Amino acid sequence: MIRLYFKVARSNFSSIAIYLCIFSFIFVFYSMSTKSDNNTNAYVEEKESIAIMDYDQSETSKELISYLESTMDVPSSIGDTLEEKKDAMFYGQISSIVEIPEDFESVYNQDMDTDIKVLERENSANGIILKQKVSTFLNNASMLMKTDSSLNMHEASLLVQKNLSSKADMVMQIDDNQDKLNAFRNSFFNYASYILMAIIIMVVGMAMMNIYQVEIMRRNLIAPVSSTKMNIQLIFANIIFGSIIWAILSCLIIFLCKENMFNVNGAMYLLNLYIFTIVCITISFFISSLLFNKQSGMGALNAIVNILSLGSAFLCGAFVPQAMIGENILRFAQFLPSYWYIKTSDMLTASFDETLLKESLCNMGIMALFGVVFVLLALYVMKQKRSQDSFLSSGDVE
Amino acid sequence: MRHLCKYRFLQIIRNRFTLFWTLIFPIILMTFFSLVLSSAYEFQPYETLTIAMVDNDAYQQNVTLKDTLNQVENNGIKLFDVKETTKQNAQEMLVNKEVSAFVEVDDTIHVNINSSGMDETIIQTFFDTYLQQSDFITTLLEKGANPSEVNALFTETKSYIESEHEENSDFSSVSFYTCLAMSAINGAYLMLKAMYESQANQSGKAARVCIAPTHKLKTLLSNMFVTMLTQLVILLIQVFYLQMVLNVSFGDSLVPVLVLLSCAALAGNGIGVVVGSNFPKFRMDNKVSIVSGVSVFLSFLSGMMSLPIKWLVAQYAPFVALINPCNMITDGLYALYYFGIGERYYINLISLLIFSLLCFMIGYFSLRKKQYQWLEAR
Numbered sequence: 096m097i098r099l100y101f102k103v104a105r106s107n108f109s110s111i112a113i114y115l116c117i118f119s120f121i122f123v124f125y126s127m128s129t130k131s132d133n134n135t136n137a138y139v140e141e142k143e144s145i146a147i148m149d150y151d152q153s154e155t156s157k158e159l160i161s162y163l164e165s166t167m168d169v170p171s172s173i174g175d176t177l178e179e180k181k182d183a184m185f186y187g188q189i190s191s192i193v194e195i196p197e198d199f200e201s202v203y204n205q206d207m208d209t210d211i212k213v214l215e216r217e218n219s220a221n222g223i224i225l226k227q228k229v230s231t232f233l234n235n236a237s238m239l240m241k242t243d244s245s246l247n248m249h250e251a252s253l254l255v256q257k258n259l260s261s262k263a264d265m266v267m268q269i270d271d272n273q274d275k276l277n278a279f280r281n282s283f284f285n286y287a288s289y290i291l292m293a294i295i296i297m298v299v300g301m302a303m304m305n306i307y308q309v310e311i312m313r314r315n316l317i318a319p320v321s322s323t324k325m326n327i328q329l330i331f332a333n334i335i336f337g338s339i340i341w342a343i344l345s346c347l348i349i350f351l352c353k354e355n356m357f358n359v360n361g362a363m364y365l366l367n368l369y370i371f372t373i374v375c376i377t378i379s380f381f382i383s384s385l386l387f388n389k390q391s392g393m394g395a396l397n398a399i400v401n402i403l404s405l406g407s408a409f410l411c412g413a414f415v416p417q418a419m420i421g422e423n424i425l426r427f428a429q430f431l432p433s434y435w436y437i438k439t440s441d442m443l444t445a446s447f448d449e450t451l452l453k454e455s456l457c458n459m460g461i462m463a464l465f466g467v468v469f470v471l472l473a474l475y476v477m478k479q480k481r482s483q484d485s486f487l488s489s490g491d492v493e
Numbered sequence: 494m495r496h497l498c499k500y501r502f503l504q505i506i507r508n509r510f511t512l513f514w515t516l517i518f519p520i521i522l523m524t525f526f527s528l529v530l531s532s533a534y535e536f537q538p539y540e541t542l543t544i545a546m547v548d549n550d551a552y553q554q555n556v557t558l559k560d561t562l563n564q565v566e567n568n569g570i571k572l573f574d575v576k577e578t579t580k581q582n583a584q585e586m587l588v589n590k591e592v593s594a595f596v597e598v599d600d601t602i603h604v605n606i607n608s609s610g611m612d613e614t615i616i617q618t619f620f621d622t623y624l625q626q627s628d629f630i631t632t633l634l635e636k637g638a639n640p641s642e643v644n645a646l647f648t649e650t651k652s653y654i655e656s657e658h659e660e661n662s663d664f665s666s667v668s669f670y671t672c673l674a675m676s677a678i679n680g681a682y683l684m685l686k687a688m689y690e691s692q693a694n695q696s697g698k699a700a701r702v703c704i705a706p707t708h709k710l711k712t713l714l715s716n717m718f719v720t721m722l723t724q725l726v727i728l729l730i731q732v733f734y735l736q737m738v739l740n741v742s743f744g745d746s747l748v749p750v751l752v753l754l755s756c757a758a759l760a761g762n763g764i765g766v767v768v769g770s771n772f773p774k775f776r777m778d779n780k781v782s783i784v785s786g787v788s789v790f791l792s793f794l795s796g797m798m799s800l801p802i803k804w805l806v807a808q809y810a811p812f813v814a815l816i817n818p819c820n821m822i823t824d825g826l827y828a829l830y831y832f833g834i835g836e837r838y839y840i841n842l843i844s845l846l847i848f849s850l851l852c853f854m855i856g857y858f859s860l861r862k863k864q865y866q867w868l869e870a871r
Contacts, residue, residue: 414798
């Protein structure tokens, strides 16, 4: 049976390869887009990113821009036009856009209120620092020029910037870098739940659907092997296949998070992922038993895979953290194994102790229970379908 | 032609599998999006930060700092809620996350924090500015400024800035657009089925169709017309669902949305033509896998699973964004929503038309003048 399973899997190699390649690429691309290169333990000021449009092009506006560039992050790669800058703001790459109006210098020199426009996203609180910095610079420069009328804007700006070296002493009380590495590792394992579920259900389902073809089943049923033994061998073959996929994904994650995988939490993560793999296999086993002897079975399998993998990923927190998902949605998500996998994964960002071990094992136990339920359901469905006359008489295969 | 169209339409609506992929699946996905993203991408309004100040002599004597901490505001909301306490208590409060930072004043200011984030940066900026202003006052007094005017620097009320909040900046709307884009690309399933049933080496039904005295271009055009029209109706149902049920905005007018979606339906069918007319050795299942994988992959690149990926691809691999039909649809809808009708919308529209034209040309050249010496029975 195991040999037959892998023979069938080989005959579907092209589809399996397509899925593996596409999802592996998605996984690697995701890792590249989230990779953090911050390896220091010291406090790092999260400089607010802004963009500036200078319509005045005066000495005062240039001095203001130079001040903002030295105190904030003004990325140059986001383009020159207002539309490109608005685009970057929409996608969260910058928090605000400062628009310096044409008559800015003349209004400022007359000691009147200027109308520098700070464009922010709806309900955004990010502009506080920017507003504080602009006001401080303009106030101080104005005060300096009033006090000493021989100073021009450039000299006043230099004097204001001279004081920038005075800074409060920032003290980190805990190892923040470890937190970041943990969060980075966690995001991989959470995302892996989507990739793993999609690949396992699709690939295992595909192999099972082929084995469950009427002609092949007829041949198998006349063999001197009991139905239970056959099913156990099938489950065993699936576990071998799932283990291979788990090993590939685990190696990929270990390679990408190598600095934070060789510890107890790392091992717990891999165990959690392995149990999830087994649960996905049982789900796939159950789905293929439902689709047994059905027309358009492959199409249905495709549909179920996408709904189940994307749906679980969205509802259980693989793409968006569980902390940001509404309570009612999470209550519903508890009926899905991905919820318990991601919950354990999130818990493992904390440092390892006995309570964490107990809670993680408890969650893994709940996941395993899902697996047992799916296997029992699959065996029940198969038993029902094998006893139907239609199985032996129909050639109902597409 | 009328008959060809009629029976193609009947085949489409009787095929539960393709209808599921093109109509039901995107609606289910949109509902998932709506359930999760509405709360996840909601921007939290600014909330007062709680900080602990170590109650020592240096702090008690620094009246200016105490007053400033209690007075400073952002848009009418107090910046800080200050808890004065002992150092030991303050440390415990920080560990228990009751405060964002605890601050100790001696000859300088020590800000103790537990992580690097926006709250910590706001706290740091405040205390940095306070120290810089103190130094600046010394500079001013050295230059002979009037001390009473100098004091006003801490409570300056002059307005330099006019804040403006962007309208139509709901981040989650783009997720729904990616869903709609995926749905349009899934239109490829409709065309795939039509192609499967019109090539003699693919199915028995197709072999019978091919010996009929009908020009292949006529068959292709009628298939294209019906599948495109069906796909457009499906997309309209989804737009209606998004707008009426899930309250997703598409900007000021629906007409340009409909024009864009027509081109999107064309592009989706184009992909179906390319996959359907090539890979003759692949079974229908394999072709479905190709379309399914490609559609998920293109949707990923246009930001379906993580929105910033769309922006990153456009920044660092603009060519990929330019040839990705899913991105053209998403970006076109986004451009309409955020900027209104303009150059960007038209660029996406024209790109979709060029993409579709290329696909149909590939399909036509793969199918024309095809003859078979023998056909396997299927």
